Amino acid sequence: MLRRVRLVTWFFAALWAAPVFSSGTPPLPVRTVNVTAASAAVHANPEAATGYAERELAYAQHFMVSAANPIAARAGADILAAGGSAADAAIATQLVLNIVEPQSSGIGGGGFIVNFDAASGQVQAYDGRETAPRSVDAELFLQDGAPMQFREAVNSGRSVGAPGLVRALAMLHGEHGRLPWAQLFEPAIAVAEQGFAVSPRLHGLLSDNDALRAQADAAAYFYDEQGQPWPVGHLLKNPALARVYRTLAQQGPDAFYTGWLADRMVQAVQEHAVPGQLQATDLEGYRAVRREPLCMPYKVYTLCGMPPPSAGPLAVMQILGILSHTEIDQYAPDSLQAVHYFSEAGRLAFADRDAWVADPDFVDVPVSGLLDPDYLQARAALIDAHKSMGKARAGSAGAVSAPSGQTLELPATTHLAVADADGNVVSMTTSIESAFGSKIFVEGFLLNNQLTDFSFSATGEDGAAIANRVEPGKRPRSSMAPMLVLHNGKPVMAIGSPGGSAIINYVAKAILGVLDWNLDIQQAIDQPHYGSRNYATELEQGSAIARHADALRAMGHEVRELDFPSGLQGLVLTPTGIQGGADPRREGLAIGQ
């Protein structure tokens, strides 16, 4: 019998209690997008904060799953207990997340997977990022020559990319699965058919989502006949998704990309009031990509993560590489000086990210230049210990490229980390982009709006082409940062988070917390958030860190306080067992045996 390591009483008690939410979702910013205009909107958190519930560090001897929902984490742990590999458990967990946390991820979206294979001692990276339809051009998000309203773009057929998650999961399973593919669908089919209790967070996010309510198919599933969101604890069943899962279980991933299911997705996108250009050929032609993982030495460790088209791990590595030339590890994690150094390093990394990173199949991303130790040392030298540099400029990193452009990445994503008893580890971040994606609901699942991660404008203010502009078949730049930390060739940590571009700061600070500040993984996740995305220096609203606001201003920082609903899920692997952490800002759980 699987031992539940972490107490989950809070969660189930919460199912029956009056939900505690912050006062509503901040409105979506009105966006007139060009390279500079997005800066005002970079703080948006449309998947709202829904409270904070303390967690305890979880321990296990053999295996562990940390995921954003207890039902999903349990499904993964059951697969591990049945002899499944970390890859098997990640797949089973993800399939359940699609049902119980539908706002964040699912088969209508994409994701990135980083896997450590114990037998070979190698790390693999799988890219299941959505692609732009083949018939689009750089004007996809322009109306009468001007960028369209961001909210309209999100809630439309136009933003839907060819979903990559199913192909990526199948690729992971093909190379690292142990149990039969069909078996991995069983827990999710059971949850879909028998139903699950609507969680406080799902209820809260449904309460304030008129765009979702406006889509008839979505409304029929998520709301009652009066248009009210199902209450906390309501048993919600998803027979349509159960049917889809049975089809995929029996026929494999091709059944998602061809045939009736593909036809339904294409029809829904094309018949939307703001239609998109997704066609059957885009789905049929979708391929996941196995990429060379991005790795960088860091002190006695090696950091590994997803390479571009995600900008996430690259920026995390830059931040940590830059900070290794400062004294940050001499200061407490919640000290003024730590906030200053961390924010300044973030400015430098985000300046480079905004300038250089896009889909590497379309753009030369100067990855090795950006991680070169001499380059990072030179960047660190720009940091003054007592005064903010203000807006950082991108470095030249020894390569020539177009600016990648500003985009507004909205937090609706999920991260999971799995370690099996044989030492295999998976770190996986998946997404449908905004909360409930495009709001287009097909056969029990939501289609993504991931194409809004492209720059809406094709050229910058100087007229130069933007690297992250829309192009046919291209993957939009991401900030998702599924990462592993290795020591002596073996994983010691797996971490990642949702949170749009703030993911980069969440993950960098969690790694710093464990490796440099000797925090346990739960303490590292719990730390109040802070950092800079090369605009204001941001402090987590209502947290103890906000006490530094005035002192930071005196050091030249422009300071903003805002909600930071991260969803860090992480594991630390020690010689004596596995430790797990889950973000108190969401509903996650780490369980193992």
Ligand code: GLU
């Ligand atoms: N679409 C974003 C990205 O790929 C993720 C959004 C989120 O984290 O919620 O970076």
